Amino acid sequence: MVAVGVVGATGQVGELMRKVLTERRFPVSSIRFFASPRSAGTELEWDGGKVVVEDAATASYNGLAIVLMSGGAQTSRELAGKITGEGAIVVDNSSAWRMDPEVPLVVSEVNPEALTSIPKGIVANPNCTTMVAMPVLAPLHARAGLEKMVAATYQAVSGAGRAGVSELADQLETTAGHTEELTFNPASLDYPPAAEFAAPIAHNVVPLAGKLAGDGSLETDEEQKLRNESRKILGIPDLAVSVTCVRVPVFTGHSLALHLGFAEALGPEEATSIISQAPGVRLEEIPTPLLAAGGDVTVVGRIRRDQALRNGLALFLAGDNLRKGAALNAVQIAELIVGIR
Amino acid sequence: MVAVGVVGATGQVGELMRKVLTERRFPVSSIRFFASPRSAGTELEWDGGKVVVEDAATASYNGLAIVLMSGGAQTSRELAGKITGEGAIVVDNSSAWRMDPEVPLVVSEVNPEALTSIPKGIVANPNCTTMVAMPVLAPLHARAGLEKMVAATYQAVSGAGRAGVSELADQLETTAGHTEELTFNPASLDYPPAAEFAAPIAHNVVPLAGKLAGDGSLETDEEQKLRNESRKILGIPDLAVSVTCVRVPVFTGHSLALHLGFAEALGPEEATSIISQAPGVRLEEIPTPLLAAGGDVTVVGRIRRDQALRNGLALFLAGDNLRKGAALNAVQIAELIVGIR
Numbered sequence: 001m002v003a004v005g006v007v008g009a010t011g012q013v014g015e016l017m018r019k020v021l022t023e024r025r026f027p028v029s030s031i032r033f034f035a036s037p038r039s040a041g042t043e044l045e046w047d048g049g050k051v052v053v054e055d056a057a058t059a060s061y062n063g064l065a066i067v068l069m070s071g072g073a074q075t076s077r078e079l080a081g082k083i084t085g086e087g088a089i090v091v092d093n094s095s096a097w098r099m100d101p102e103v104p105l106v107v108s109e110v111n112p113e114a115l116t117s118i119p120k121g122i123v124a125n126p127n128c129t130t131m132v133a134m135p136v137l138a139p140l141h142a143r144a145g146l147e148k149m150v151a152a153t154y155q156a157v158s159g160a161g162r163a164g165v166s167e168l169a170d171q172l173e174t175t176a177g178h179t180e181e182l183t184f185n186p187a188s189l190d191y192p193p194a195a196e197f198a199a200p201i202a203h204n205v206v207p208l209a210g211k212l213a214g215d216g217s218l219e220t221d222e223e224q225k226l227r228n229e230s231r232k233i234l235g236i237p238d239l240a241v242s243v244t245c246v247r248v249p250v251f252t253g254h255s256l257a258l259h260l261g262f263a264e265a266l267g268p269e270e271a272t273s274i275i276s277q278a279p280g281v282r283l284e285e286i287p288t289p290l291l292a293a294g295g296d297v298t299v300v301g302r303i304r305r306d307q308a309l310r311n312g313l314a315l316f317l318a319g320d321n322l323r324k325g326a327a328l329n330a331v332q333i334a335e336l337i338v339g340i341r
Numbered sequence: 342m343v344a345v346g347v348v349g350a351t352g353q354v355g356e357l358m359r360k361v362l363t364e365r366r367f368p369v370s371s372i373r374f375f376a377s378p379r380s381a382g383t384e385l386e387w388d389g390g391k392v393v394v395e396d397a398a399t400a401s402y403n404g405l406a407i408v409l410m411s412g413g414a415q416t417s418r419e420l421a422g423k424i425t426g427e428g429a430i431v432v433d434n435s436s437a438w439r440m441d442p443e444v445p446l447v448v449s450e451v452n453p454e455a456l457t458s459i460p461k462g463i464v465a466n467p468n469c470t471t472m473v474a475m476p477v478l479a480p481l482h483a484r485a486g487l488e489k490m491v492a493a494t495y496q497a498v499s500g501a502g503r504a505g506v507s508e509l510a511d512q513l514e515t516t517a518g519h520t521e522e523l524t525f526n527p528a529s530l531d532y533p534p535a536a537e538f539a540a541p542i543a544h545n546v547v548p549l550a551g552k553l554a555g556d557g558s559l560e561t562d563e564e565q566k567l568r569n570e571s572r573k574i575l576g577i578p579d580l581a582v583s584v585t586c587v588r589v590p591v592f593t594g595h596s597l598a599l600h601l602g603f604a605e606a607l608g609p610e611e612a613t614s615i616i617s618q619a620p621g622v623r624l625e626e627i628p629t630p631l632l633a634a635g636g637d638v639t640v641v642g643r644i645r646r647d648q649a650l651r652n653g654l655a656l657f658l659a660g661d662n663l664r665k666g667a668a669l670n671a672v673q674i675a676e677l678i679v680g681i682r
Contacts (some may be wrong), residue, residue, distance in 0.1 A: 059532030218645035244598035257585035304559035
């Protein structure tokens with residue numbers, strides 16, 4: 001049995017972490033919840049009772065064995081060292097530690113072996129977009145050697161937290177019933193001002209998810225995360241990756257159109273057969289985020305030859321960005337750490 | 342002054358053809374409207390008066406100089422020969438004639454010279470997805486030689502006509518206010534059955550637009566149209582193209598994430614400069630379908646280096662699939678034919 005802490009317990013992913021711990025009957029001996037000072041003092045349900053949320057910044061983490069963190073990169077940078085210093089292993093959902101060579105970046109089905117050494121006491125959970133693609137890419141890479149990936153994403157608003165969900169919901173409400181204007185003259189409609197996203201998101205797609213990296217590449221941090229994290233998780237340091245990250249008016253479920261180039265020939269039929277046996281993946285004729293949301297697996301389909309890339313393969317996949325993309329994989333990492341998988 | 346006919350005049354694109362003819366003060370001497378027997382007999386407004394819609398299948402087209410057709414591929418195959426036989430030039434918005442080597446396939450800004458020979462009396466209007474990309478690709482190809490295109494699309498529901506628009510509107514209405522279920526458990530919601538699209542379209546993306554080509558490629562006809570029509574319009578018979586066509590919950594405005602490979606090096610700065618001078622195109626920091634819809638130009642941005650393709654360039658663009666993608670370009674072709682551009 002394990003003493004568990006959850007930092008960012010009142011957030012959207014924190015809520016799901018609590019739910020997934022329960023669903024999967026994680027062997028919790030005792031639990032503590034942490035959040036920002038604003039949420040400290042509120043009560044959250046656990047196992048039929050109530051747990052008072054503690055201030056993450058000032059609390060002692062003494063006695064905890066595993067702490068799941070989902071409080072953002074800044075919080076993780078500030079607190080992870082303190083928490084590991086008090087003896088816990090941190091499973092961090094933020095981007096703070098992912099590219100640290102001393103921090104394993106783990107997708108539970110793909111590279112659990114990376115957990116054999118956790119020198120800093122920190123394990124990183126990949127970005128939600130990267131995460132949902134990895135269970136599909138790993139077995140294809142193992143067979144044929146992935147060399148190139150051209151990706152376009154279709155990212156849900158819940159990837160931007162509760163505020164992202166509200167922004168879409170509010171805009172849908174404001175524009176409800178204005179089908180004629182939306183079809184022929186959307187400039188005539190007043191949208192509430194965009195805050196979480198770079199442009200209105202209802203009835204629109206926004207080709208800028210995350211922030212511009214500011215390094216002269218004109219790429220966003222989201223686009224670079226998919227490249228860098230894929231390289232680290234799959235162990236292909238020179239994987240050539242180009243990505244366009246786009247936010248779409250979907251509540252939950254990140255999707256990717258992937259165009260892949262391999263070292264060796266790999267036909268659609270063999271690829272389908274390989275994917276059908278991969279853990280964490282389900283084949284679907286039309287894989288959509290609506291099919292993936294609320295579930296634990298990446299749905300994948302439209303597997304076909306790609307005519308533009310050498311030994312090319314094209315496919316489409318979708319996964320729940322909150323569950324597998326965040327909360328579920330964090331709990332799965334915890335399961336691996338305590339040896340119950 | 343020109344005697345003009347519009348076939349499919351009561352449809353969504355037909356309605357816009359009538360509007361665009363008026364907006365652009367096309368020199369109409371007389372006008373006649375045609376549609377299916379179901380719509381024949383109804384009256385449509387024109388220039389302050391009313392015009393009775395004729396049955397397209399049984400009408401005589403005698404005396405017309407130009408007929409804009411938007412009645413679907415089957416209607417075009419059946420009627421185009423009869424109409425040209427009676428002396429009119431047909432500008433056809435369907436897929437029926439696009440790949441016929443004796444039929445010019447024209448984007449007005451890109452290859453007007455193709456109109457110097459119209460052997461069958463038929464000119465084809467490209468597919469709406471292809472169309473919005475061409476004004477951007479043509480000047481880049483002229484400068485650096487386009488060799489590869491990897492595309493993922495974000496296609497609006499109005500590309501499937503009025504029925505597509507209604508299907509999204511109905512599903513949005515049915516699911517309105519169910520933000521919590523949509524975010525955490527969309528399977529708990531009842532959607533109206535999908536008819537126009539292969540899966541529910543509200544709060545979803547559907548990675549199958551059009552129909553499977555059925556030729557063993559596992560591609561859709563939409564995906565093959567973008568490849569084949571791009572090759573013909575740009576004059577690059579061996580252009581390597583891979584495409585994933587995806588329907589998104591946007592009413593109007595088709596978008597494409599394009600990853601391009603060129604024969605010669607072409608940096609983002611030069612590409613931006615070239616695009617800024619291209620006709621029918623406007624640079625935008627964040628080019629979205631909502632910015633494009635209702636307007637005449639393709640909006641384009643996110644222009645940056647592509648790391649996966651040789652001499653690679655990535656960009657995102659969006660255009661109004663009903664206007665430039667259909668009605669506007671058809672009228673622009675008519676303007677070129679009668680020599681007023």
